[in-house]
Amino acid sequence: MNRILLMVLQRFGLGLLTLFVVSIIIFVGVEFLPGDIAEALLGQGASPENVAALRHELGLDRPAHIRYIDWWAGVMQGDLGTSLANRRDIAELITFRLSNTLFLALTAAAVSVPLALIFGVLAALYRNSIYDRSVNVVTLGAVSAPEFLTAYVLILYFSVKLGWFPSLSNIDANTSFINKLHQVTLPAVTLMGVILAYMMRMVRASIINLLASAYIEMAHLKGMPKLRVIVKHALPNAWAPIANIIAISLAYLVVGVVVVEVVFIYPGLGQLMVDSVSNRDIPVVQACSMIFAGTYILLNLTADIVSICTNPRLLHPK
Amino acid sequence: MTAEEATPLDPQISRPRRTRLQGVFREVLKAPITAKFGILVILSYGFVAIFAPVLTPYGEREIVGPEFDVWGEQFILGTDGLGRDMLTRLLFGARNTVGIAFITTILAFVIGGLTGLFAAIYSGWFDQLASRVVDVLMAIPQLIFALMLLTIFGTSIPTLIIVIATLDATRIFRVTRAVSLNVVVLDYFEAARLRGERMFWLCIREILPNIMAPLMAEFGLRFCFVFLMIAALSFLGLGVQPPTADWGSMVRENAVLITYGDITPILPAIAIAVLTLGVNFLVDWFLHKSSGLKDGH
Numbered sequence: 134m135n136r137i138l139l140m141v142l143q144r145f146g147l148g149l150l151t152l153f154v155v156s157i158i159i160f161v162g163v164e165f166l167p168g169d170i171a172e173a174l175l176g177q178g179a180s181p182e183n184v185a186a187l188r189h190e191l192g193l194d195r196p197a198h199i200r201y202i203d204w205w206a207g208v209m210q211g212d213l214g215t216s217l218a219n220r221r222d223i224a225e226l227i228t229f230r231l232s233n234t235l236f237l238a239l240t241a242a243a244v245s246v247p248l249a250l251i252f253g254v255l256a257a258l259y260r261n262s263i264y265d266r267s268v269n270v271v272t273l274g275a276v277s278a279p280e281f282l283t284a285y286v287l288i289l290y291f292s293v294k295l296g297w298f299p300s301l302s303n304i305d306a307n308t309s310f311i312n313k314l315h316q317v318t319l320p321a322v323t324l325m326g327v328i329l330a331y332m333m334r335m336v337r338a339s340i341i342n343l344l345a346s347a348y349i350e351m352a353h354l355k356g357m358p359k360l361r362v363i364v365k366h367a368l369p370n371a372w373a374p375i376a377n378i379i380a381i382s383l384a385y386l387v388v389g390v391v392v393v394e395v396v397f398i399y400p401g402l403g404q405l406m407v408d409s410v411s412n413r414d415i416p417v418v419q420a421c422s423m424i425f426a427g428t429y430i431l432l433n434l435t436a437d438i439v440s441i442c443t444n445p446r447l448l449h450p451k
Numbered sequence: 452m453t454a455e456e457a458t459p460l461d462p463q464i465s466r467p468r469r470t471r472l473q474g475v476f477r478e479v480l481k482a483p484i485t486a487k488f489g490i491l492v493i494l495s496y497g498f499v500a501i502f503a504p505v506l507t508p509y510g511e512r513e514i515v516g517p518e519f520d521v522w523g524e525q526f527i528l529g530t531d532g533l534g535r536d537m538l539t540r541l542l543f544g545a546r547n548t549v550g551i552a553f554i555t556t557i558l559a560f561v562i563g564g565l566t567g568l569f570a571a572i573y574s575g576w577f578d579q580l581a582s583r584v585v586d587v588l589m590a591i592p593q594l595i596f597a598l599m600l601l602t603i604f605g606t607s608i609p610t611l612i613i614v615i616a617t618l619d620a621t622r623i624f625r626v627t628r629a630v631s632l633n634v635v636v637l638d639y640f641e642a643a644r645l646r647g648e649r650m651f652w653l654c655i656r657e658i659l660p661n662i663m664a665p666l667m668a669e670f671g672l673r674f675c676f677v678f679l680m681i682a683a684l685s686f687l688g689l690g691v692q693p694p695t696a697d698w699g700s701m702v703r704e705n706a707v708l709i710t711y712g713d714i715t716p717i718l719p720a721i722a723i724a725v726l727t728l729g730v731n732f733l734v735d736w737f738l739h740k741s742s743g744l745k746d747g748h
Contacts, residue, residue, distance in 0.1 A: 151590045158587070162603050270485065273735065277675065277727035279682050281702055282720035285709050293712045300710065388594040392683050396706075406595075407687050410602045418602050425595045433590070 140441050148434040155426050159419055160201050208423075214416040216409075223420050227402065231424065233304060234394070234401035237317055238386045241324040246379055249329050253336025258363055260341060268333065275330035280389055284323040284396040291319060302399040320397045324389050328382040339374040343367045373440035380436030384429045478740075486736035492729030499545040507539040512694045522715075529715055531705055537715060540696040544719060547691065548698045549726065551608060552678040555616045559677070560670060563620030567627025568654050571635050582628070585621045593618050594680065601689050611681065611690055619677055626669050630662040664741040671734035675727045682723050698723050 195203075207214060213223035256268045275283075292300035302316045343349065344367060352362045391403030398404065402421055409417035479490065499506065509515050514534045515526070522529045528537035570578040588596070600614045634640055635658070643657050684690030685699025693700060698719035705716035 151587060154587045155591055158591070159599065162599060269735075273731045274724075274728055277731050278724040279679050279686070279699075279720055279727075281683070281686050282717060282724050285702070285706070285717045285720065288709055289712065289714065289717070293710060384592065388592045391594060391598075392686065395687055406598060407689070410598050410689055413602055415602065418599055422591075422595050422599050426591045429592045429595075430590050 137441060141438050144434060144437045144441070148430055152427060152430050155430070156205070156423060157201070159422050159426070160204060161197075162419075213420040216414055216417050223417055226405070226417070227420060227424070230400055230402045230405050233399065234390055234403065236313065237320055237324070237394075237399065237401060238383070238390055240314070240317055241321040241328070241386060242383055244321070245325040245329040245332065245382075249332035249336060249379075249382075250375070252329075253333040254340065254363060254368075256333065256337040257340035257344070257367075258359060260337070265337075268337075272330035272334050275326050276334075278326070280323055280327060280392045281396050283326050284319070284393060287319050287323060288396075300397070302397045304400055317399075320393045320399055323393050323396075324386060327389060328385055331385070332378055332382045335378040336371075336375055339371050339378070340367050343370055369443075372443040376439035376443065377436045380432045380439075384432045387425055387428050387432075482736055485732040489729040489731070489733035489736070492725055493733065496545055496549060496726050496729075499542055500549055501546075503542045503546050506542055507536070509536040509539040512696075513539075528718065531701070537718070540701060541698075541719060541722065543696040544698045544701060544722065547695055548682065548685075548723070549678070551612060551691065551697075552674060552681050555612045555619070555681065556670065556674045556677050558612060558616035559619040559673065560623055560666075562616060563623025564627045564666070565654075566620070567624040568631055568658060570624070570628045571631035571658075572650070572653060574632075574635075578628075581624065585624050588618065588621045589625075594683065597680070597684060598687075598689065601684070606689055606692060608691060608695075611684070615677055615680060615684075619673060619680075623669065623673060626665065627662065630665050631658050634658050634661045664737075668734050668738050668741070671730050671737070675730050675734075678723065678727060682720075 204214070211224055213227065215221065216223055216226060252268065256265045259265050288300045291297050298319045299316055300319075302320065304313060304316055340363065344363075349362060349366055352366050353359075357365075390401065391407060393399070394401040394403040395407055402424065406418060406421035406425075408414075409421065479487070482490075512535065515530065515536050518530065518534050526536050526538070528541065531537055531540065566581055570581045596618055597614055600618075601610065604610045604614065640653075640657055643653060648657070681690050682699035685697050686703050688700070688703060691697035691700055693704070701719040702716055708716050
């Protein structure tokens with residue numbers, strides 16, 4: 134058990150280190166900006182005094198490493214700075230949107246993970262059958278379509294032609310849970326299409342990989358039923374790759390959410406980030422990148438830890 | 452690519468009387484319907500990309516009719532919001548969108564492949580340094596990183612190509628390094644090294660032919676990834692900028708029509724999906740073939 138704990142701690146430390154390096158990259162990126170933020174904000178006609186005053190107000194006249202430490206100190210206290218575009222507090226701007234994005238991503242994940250496991254195992258069980266082959270073609274198709282295609286096709290049928298779901302999400306702080314769920318259906322289905330297909334393919338591949346091992350052959354020769362061989366013998370060894378696949382897919386959600394939010398004008402973090410990129414609103418982009426990257430690192434870290442903790446060789450040392 | 456480099460792709464060709472091209476052709480004839488579909492799609496997209504100006508009477512950026520004209524005789528797929536012919540822009544999109552994605556993928560392979568090979572051959576400080584840098588770069592989601600870099604460097608096609616290629620090179624670095632490491636430990640490679648072969652020779656003649664198959668498959672997958680990523684960025688308005696005809700931005704520009712039940716705006720998106728699907732089918736078949744009998748238990 135000690136060895137596992139040590140490895141988990143090691144990974145955890147590595148994750149923190151990565152997050153630290155990423156924060157430096159994100160921060161340093163701003164230093165490379167051509168031109169000066171203060172000048173860009175005030176426009177060309179600004180007097181040098183005004184520019185200097187704004188630089189002082191934004192803290193741009195201090196050395197970079199001090200600003201970096203200040204920024205971290207702020208982040209630790211929940212202060213992410215102020216938006217350049219509308220001078221609003223970023224933390225305030227982000228909280229509501231972050232909860233919306235998490236709601237969307239979690240809904241998509243909650244439905245697609247169990248489905249992917251079931252269909253993936255079935256495809257492995259009946260491999261090379263008609264079912265398996267059609268699954269292969271359909272999932273490749275789903276992986277190949279850009280998210281905005283899926284999204285617009287769904288909008289075309291379910292909101293324009295049938296009118297079942299709204300084509301634009303209209304969510305504010307007072308929207309009820311049921312209403313939210315109704316609004317989130319189309320965006321969530323779009324997201325599910327991609328990760329469900331990807332996860333199924335990988336689950337199938339990792340189980341089939343295992344089925345070639347000698348101990349599975351042995352179980353077959355003992356006369357064990359096929360499903361039991363997979364559930365009892367193959368799955369325990371497949372948990373590590375599967376956990377990895379799920380984490381990667383969820384991490385993919387982090388990215389996929391950006392495009393889907395823009396299509397449905399869903400008030401989430403991705404939409405905010407895209408808007409801020411077009412406005413070159415650096416502090417907001419910084420904060421969003423940090424949240425996205427942090428979530429991504431956290432998910433990969435979880436996958437690592439799960440695969441350590443479910444590894445039979447580590448759990449039962451000789 | 453020369454025919455010689457293609458050798459390891461077809462382990463099944465054993466009779467020397469047949470030339471390699473004939474061998475490849477025979478393999479293609481035996482391929483499943485999905486792979487044939489893939490080849491057909493890729494060839495026809497290539498054809499359209501090359502001959503786009505010949506296939507249509509209108510110019511890429513030429514305003515030829517009223518705004519949002521419906522499908523008809525003169526404008527087969529109607530016109531867009533500025534009165535440009537939809538079909539023309541769709542055809543030119545094959546050239547621009549696919550072209551940019553293709554150049555990006557090649558650049559990514561040059562960067563990632565070369566550093567990967569170097570890292571595998573000189574397994575010293577360079578390997579350590581490059582691997583750690585790649586670890587950090589891969590810890591940030593690509594689209595987010597790309598968005599951030601494009602904010603900093605601005606949106607132009609060369610910037611777009613360089614940013615995406617650099618980010619994508621990290622994946623290629625890992626694959627190339629991993630497969631090359633398997634070759635570097637073999638005796639024949641050791642012998643070549645002891646003979647005093649130069650770096651360039653070691654890479655091109657000793658390692659590359661043996662890692663060509665996984666790299667080819669990776670090229671297909673990476674192309675799909677880059678293609679979808681650029682389409683997504685353009686769709687977000689941060690990739691290829693107007694008035695260049697590009698499938699991602701075309702969807703964005705005409706998205707209003709969807710609310711009227713018109714499918715024209717999703718045609719470019721379908722064009723993207725079909726090409727990606729074609730490449731995926733081909734890679735799928737290729738992987739199945741190069742993995743040999745492993746799947747046949």
